[in-house]
Amino acid sequence: MIHNNTERVQKLEKLLVEKKFTADEKLFYPGAPSEEVRATCEQAMNIVIQALIDTPEAGITEIEFWSLLEKAATVYKQFDSEEMERGLSYMEEIMDIYDIESSDGRLNTWRYGFDPANSH
Known part of the structure; x- marks a missing residue:
């Protein structure tokens, strides 16, 4: 089971209010191609974050x-690969909040359609 604690909820709340899918030079992310795409991608991530807070x-x-x-990854599939990559980086932040070290290939599967680690 995955549980919340005060620290996790505080980190999730901080992430929830952050403006997402804007340019981030550290991640080489240029930002969403339009405000409409940015808002749609942000909403998908915020729904996940709010559900986790709740x-x-x-x-x-x-x-x-x-x-x-x-569910959020499914939304990102309709956009450029950059939005999927950025969405997955938010998911990695959430995994860090919950001390989850591995997605067991899920993130790769959502990104590439398969887990490259298992394609020998």
């Missing part, structure tokens, strides 16, 4: 956690 005290299962993230 996690019941009993927690959520790992399956529920990954399903939330996958």
Whole structure:
């Protein structure tokens, strides 16, 4: 089960209010190609973040956690690969908040359609 604590909720709330999909030189991300795309991508991520903030005290299962993230990844598929990459970097931030070290290939599968680590 994945549970919240005060520190996690504070980090999620900070991420929630952040303006997303704007240019980020450290990540070599040029920013979304239009305000409409930026807002759509931001909304998809904010829905995930809010759902995690609203996690019941009993927690959520790992399956529920990954399903939330996958819904956002589905939105990013309709845009340029840069938006998918940036969306996945937000997901990595969320994984860090929850001390989740590996997506078990999920992020690669969402990005590339397969996990390159398993394609020998």
